[in-house]
Amino acid sequence: MFEKSVAELGRALSAKQVSAVELAQLYLDRIERHKQLNAFLDVRPEVTLAQARAADMRIARGDATPLTGVPVAHKDIFVTRDFASTASSRMLEGYMSPFDATVVEKLGNAGMVALGKLNCDEFAMGSSNDNSHYGNVLNPWDKTAVPGGSSGGSAAAVAARIAPAATATDTGGSIREPAAFSGITGIKPTYGRASRWGMIAFASSLDQAGIMTCSAEDAALIFNGMLGFDAKDSTSVDRAAEDYTRELQRGLKGLRIGVPREFFGEGLQPDVEKAVREALAEYARQGAELVDISLPNAALGIPVYYVIAPAECSSNLSRFDGVRYGHRAAQYGDLDDMIKKSRAEGFGPEPRRRILIGTYVLSHGYYDAYYIQAQKVRRIIADEFQRAFGQCDVIAGPVTTSVAFGFGEKAADPVAMYLSDLYTIPGSLAGIPGMSIPCGFGAKNRPVGLQLMANYFEEAKLLGVAHQYQQATDWHRRIPKDFA
Amino acid sequence: MNWEVVIGLETHTQLSTQSKIFSDASTAFGAAPNTQASVVDVALPGSLPVLNKGAVERAIRFGLAVGATINRRSIFARKNYFYPDLPKGYQISQYELPVVLGGSLSIQTKDGEKIVRLTRAHLEEDAGKSLHEDFHGMSGIDLNRAGTPLLEIVSEPDMHSADEAVAYAKALHSLVRWIDICDGNMQEGSFRCDANVSVRRPGAPLGTRREIKNLNSFRFLQQAIEYEIKWQIETLEDGGKIQQATVLFDPDKGETRMMRTKEDAHDYRYFPDPDLLPLEISEQWKEEIRGRMPELPDEMRGRIRTEYDLTEYDAKVLTQSREIASYFETIAKKLGRVHAKLAANWVMGELSGRLNREEVEIAESPIQADAFAGLVQRVADGTISGKIAKEVFDAMWAGEGSADEIIERRGLKQISDSGAIEKIVDQVIAANAQQVADYRSGKEKAFNSLVGQVMKASQGKANPAQVNGILKKKLG
Numbered sequence: 002m003f004e005k006s007v008a009e010l011g012r013a014l015s016a017k018q019v020s021a022v023e024l025a026q027l028y029l030d031r032i033e034r035h036k037q038l039n040a041f042l043d044v045r046p047e048v049t050l051a052q053a054r055a056a057d058m059r060i061a062r063g064d065a066t067p068l069t070g071v072p073v074a075h076k077d078i079f080v081t082r083d084f085a086s087t088a089s090s091r092m093l094e095g096y097m098s099p100f101d102a103t104v105v106e107k108l109g110n111a112g113m114v115a116l117g118k119l120n121c122d123e124f125a126m127g128s129s130n131d132n133s134h135y136g137n138v139l140n141p142w143d144k145t146a147v148p149g150g151s152s153g154g155s156a157a158a159v160a161a162r163i164a165p166a167a168t169a170t171d172t173g174g175s176i177r178e179p180a181a182f183s184g185i186t187g188i189k190p191t192y193g194r195a196s197r198w199g200m201i202a203f204a205s206s207l208d209q210a211g212i213m214t215c216s217a218e219d220a221a222l223i224f225n226g227m228l229g230f231d232a233k234d235s236t237s238v239d240r241a242a243e244d245y246t247r248e249l250q251r252g253l254k255g256l257r258i259g260v261p262r263e264f265f266g267e268g269l270q271p272d273v274e275k276a277v278r279e280a281l282a283e284y285a286r287q288g289a290e291l292v293d294i295s296l297p298n299a300a301l302g303i304p305v306y307y308v309i310a311p312a313e314c315s316s317n318l319s320r321f322d323g324v325r326y327g328h329r330a331a332q333y334g335d336l337d338d339m340i341k342k343s344r345a346e347g348f349g350p351e352p353r354r355r356i357l358i359g360t361y362v363l364s365h366g367y368y369d370a371y372y373i374q375a376q377k378v379r380r381i382i383a384d385e386f387q388r389a390f391g392q393c394d395v396i397a398g399p400v401t402t403s404v405a406f407g408f409g410e411k412a413a414d415p416v417a418m419y420l421s422d423l424y425t426i427p428g429s430l431a432g433i434p435g436m437s438i439p440c441g442f443g444a445k446n447r448p449v450g451l452q453l454m455a456n457y458f459e460e461a462k463l464l465g466v467a468h469q470y471q472q473a474t475d476w477h478r479r480i481p482k483d484f485a
Numbered sequence: 486m487n488w489e490v491v492i493g494l495e496t497h498t499q500l501s502t503q504s505k506i507f508s509d510a511s512t513a514f515g516a517a518p519n520t521q522a523s524v525v526d527v528a529l530p531g532s533l534p535v536l537n538k539g540a541v542e543r544a545i546r547f548g549l550a551v552g553a554t555i556n557r558r559s560i561f562a563r564k565n566y567f568y569p570d571l572p573k574g575y576q577i578s579q580y581e582l583p584v585v586l587g588g589s590l591s592i593q594t595k596d597g598e599k600i601v602r603l604t605r606a607h608l609e610e611d612a613g614k615s616l617h618e619d620f621h622g623m624s625g626i627d628l629n630r631a632g633t634p635l636l637e638i639v640s641e642p643d644m645h646s647a648d649e650a651v652a653y654a655k656a657l658h659s660l661v662r663w664i665d666i667c668d669g670n671m672q673e674g675s676f677r678c679d680a681n682v683s684v685r686r687p688g689a690p691l692g693t694r695r696e697i698k699n700l701n702s703f704r705f706l707q708q709a710i711e712y713e714i715k716w717q718i719e720t721l722e723d724g725g726k727i728q729q730a731t732v733l734f735d736p737d738k739g740e741t742r743m744m745r746t747k748e749d750a751h752d753y754r755y756f757p758d759p760d761l762l763p764l765e766i767s768e769q770w771k772e773e774i775r776g777r778m779p780e781l782p783d784e785m786r787g788r789i790r791t792e793y794d795l796t797e798y799d800a801k802v803l804t805q806s807r808e809i810a811s812y813f814e815t816i817a818k819k820l821g822r823v824h825a826k827l828a829a830n831w832v833m834g835e836l837s838g839r840l841n842r843e844e845v846e847i848a849e850s851p852i853q854a855d856a857f858a859g860l861v862q863r864v865a866d867g868t869i870s871g872k873i874a875k876e877v878f879d880a881m882w883a884g885e886g887s888a889d890e891i892i893e894r895r896g897l898k899q900i901s902d903s904g905a906i907e908k909i910v911d912q913v914i915a916a917n918a919q920q921v922a923d924y925r926s927g928k929e930k931a932f933n934s935l936v937g938q939v940m941k942a943s944q945g946k947a948n949p950a951q952v953n954g955i956l957k958k959k960l961g
């Protein structure tokens with residue numbers, strides 16, 4: 002049962018071939034059996050089973066959705082009433098939220114059963130999941146490799162089939178990079194499609210919730226229950242609801258796929274390039290036209306991102322002062338000392354580093370040179386995408402320069418770590434939808450991801466383009482051997 | 486050598502919305518600590534701000550009332566600093582692009598009317614409160630006030646004395662209540678001023694300013710500025726230098742004292758708040774609001790002056806607040822232009838005096854405008870004299886009914902029947918031969934005494950004008 006897709010599980014549930022409780026128990030058992038992955042931070046079987054029982058009643062009543070009874074796990078960036086919400090930080094150890102994130106609530110309303118909370122980089126800052134206060138997550142394909150980050154727990158859980166789907170968030174690549182490293186499907190929608198209400202903020206102008214699944218079809222099904230306007234988030238986009246599965250069956254004939262030449266330059270490892278080129282060739286075989294395009298300033302994405310994201314994070318993380326909730330130092334002198342000690346103890350090295358960078362770039366006298374300049378370049382990068390979409394319907398290329406690196410390999414070199422997001426950051430800065438789908442294996446038999454990007458609000462098209470590839474290939478059906 | 490004083494004011498007016506500027510928690514004053522703080526106000530992880538349209542509407546009303554530019558697009562920015570009563574670690578405010586730009590306010594000074602230019606007005610949220618009493622060695626935090634909408638109104642440094650600063654603050658206070666955007670309750674902190682004060686030799690460049698924070702009464706504003714001016718002049722005349730600083734006023738000592746200097750001022754690291762989109766105000770929305778604006782005090786003053794033939798002074802007093810003005814106008818409309826002056830006298834005299842003495846707001850007056858019009862009407866048509874009217878007023882205040890009911894019940898109707906008055910006059914003449922003789926021998930005073938006797942005999946009800954006429958005629 003665990004190798005089934007979300008779509009198949011939904012059908013099995015409605016045909017009463019399996020009950021939601023049985024399914025929940027099956028996944029809870031797998032989670033327990035594969036604890037060494039360290040993908041989950043909080044599992045509460047009584048909560049999960051109660052939700053499963055409610056789902057079964059709903060199915061019996063006949064008012065189920067295609068998602069009712071299907072399990073899902075949530076990245077620990079989403080706050081939840083029923084599970085602790087820590088953002089993988091010591092700062093929020095044991096923190097219980099009095100409300101659910103909108104994404105969690107919507108999926109709950111659709112009848113999905115929550116399996117628990119997933120490990121990630123602390124406050125979603127990182128590309129390896131090494132930056133978690135609660136330990137690193139193993140890559141199910143190779144336990145010496147990182148699963149990617151920041152949504153490493155989500156990626157590993159789906160890859161290991163200990164959850165059929167997992168919510169995730171993407172700020173600069175935190176869905177696409179771990180999806181690529183872990184050999185699964187991950188998509189971030191257009192900025193504004195998913196509500197940020199209840200997402201512990203890292204960089205508000207970039208943070209966007211998405212989903213990790215085994216296939217594009219599953220992602221489309223879940224998007225139907227997950228996305229939509231939310232009055233509680235001022236940056237949420239007020240558009241009519243749509244069916245994200247509507248373009249899944251659309252053929253590829255005549256589709257123009259833009260291939261940005263800058264994504265195939267220096268730094269791209271040959272194993273990754275080979276798998277990506279083969280995927281592009283498959284698209285060409287199916288009738289798509291490959292178009293050479295240019296995103297000349299895409300590489301500036303990294304410096305731009307590492308000004309804007311830390312600037313916003315330095316302010317977003319100010320609320321963690323030990324006054325009202327979260328970690329408070331045991332010993333302190335005066336008020337300032339309490340705040341300083343609580344923050345110094347509560348935050349790990351990466352949030353501390355980014356708070357420092359962000360505070361610096363926003364400081365008097367530096368603001369124009371860094372923050373304002375970064376916003377200008379961000380605009381230029383977004384404009385370049387618009388020009389590119391004049392020549393093509395979707396953009397395709399690698400997600401990362403290499404396959405998953407080894408645990409601890411880049412921990413000592415933050416800049417090398419930051420470069421992992423070279424190909425994903427430009428799309429984040431523009432706010433366009435992007436995804437990663439598995440397209441083969443590279444060095445050490447580690448997975449390679451193909452990145453697909455579309456213009457604003459074209460998730461349905463993007464998912465269709467991914468689904469067509471997955472109809473012709475079986476990379477997305479491969480399961481790491483220890484978990485099969 | 487003389488000194489020129491330069492003063493600019495920054496005024497925080499609490500906007501009268503039901504809920505907070507970025508959350509749906511109530512803004513009502515005086516609730517138990519932290520009972521009116523939502524997850525947004527407490528800044529729980531994952532919470533986000535949503536702008537209250539009512540707060541924006543009030544800012545627009547203000548901008549329209551002072552003839553300012555309403556920015557079509559303005560930006561909310563974060564002002565970053567750590568303080569335990571600032572839950573997010575930043576205050577959402579407006580920095581580079583405020584909602585209201587420019588405008589002006591007319592104030593009354595001893596030299597007549599003066600125009601004070603406004604720099605800007607911007608929307609922001611209030612912080613919570615730190616409570617230092619009741620906690621041994623610790624501070625309590627009350628977040629009920631956190632997120633309360635404020636409009637910070639910044640003036641140009643156009644004032645040159647404490648009197649002018651107070652006149653400006655009063656005019657502003659009256660205006661924000663007039664246009665119904667702020668309850669003006671200074672004790673509850675709904676209207677607080679920061680005063681920037683500097684002195685210079687006439688013609689010299691601006692002196693270094695010190696900012697007196699958080700003055701929440703006109704009296705403190707006056708005292709603080711006067712003290713500060715004196716202190717700065719003395720410091721300079723003693724050869725000292727003024728250091729840019731923020732100071733606090735201590736009302737008990739009547740002194741200002743240093744809080745922090747420019748050197749240890751915060752770097753607030755302002756940047757646009759990515760949680761809030763730019764605030765867009767359409768021409769259509771602005772015009773809708775303009776259409777709902779009440780007549781403004783200056784316009785109304787001019788209009789009632791001509792319409793009801795009042796003096797400039799009367800018109801000014803009657804337009805001190807919108808409640809008084811509309812109270813007056815209700816009565817004036819009933820009585821008509823001829824008797825409007827009488828109505829004005831009664832509103833400004835008997836009614837205002839009583840309201841002040843009893844500390845009652847006109848809106849809560851036991852005598853509402855329609856009822857009061859009934860009283861003034863009876864004075865105007867000669868049913869009762871002014872003196873009797875005061876008795877009726879007292880009875881009405883005490884809730885004894887309408888003017889007509891009281892006049893009827895107490896038999897206070899003025900005697901205007903000349904036959905009846907003649908009868909009384911005859912009796913008085915007969916009984917006061919001495920005074921009659923005195924008058925006839927040229928003692929004018931004796932006449933007044935006789936009038937008094939007649940009024941007394943009529944229990945005050947005789948029409949005084951008629952008594953005069955008849956008495957004069959009879960005494961020949």
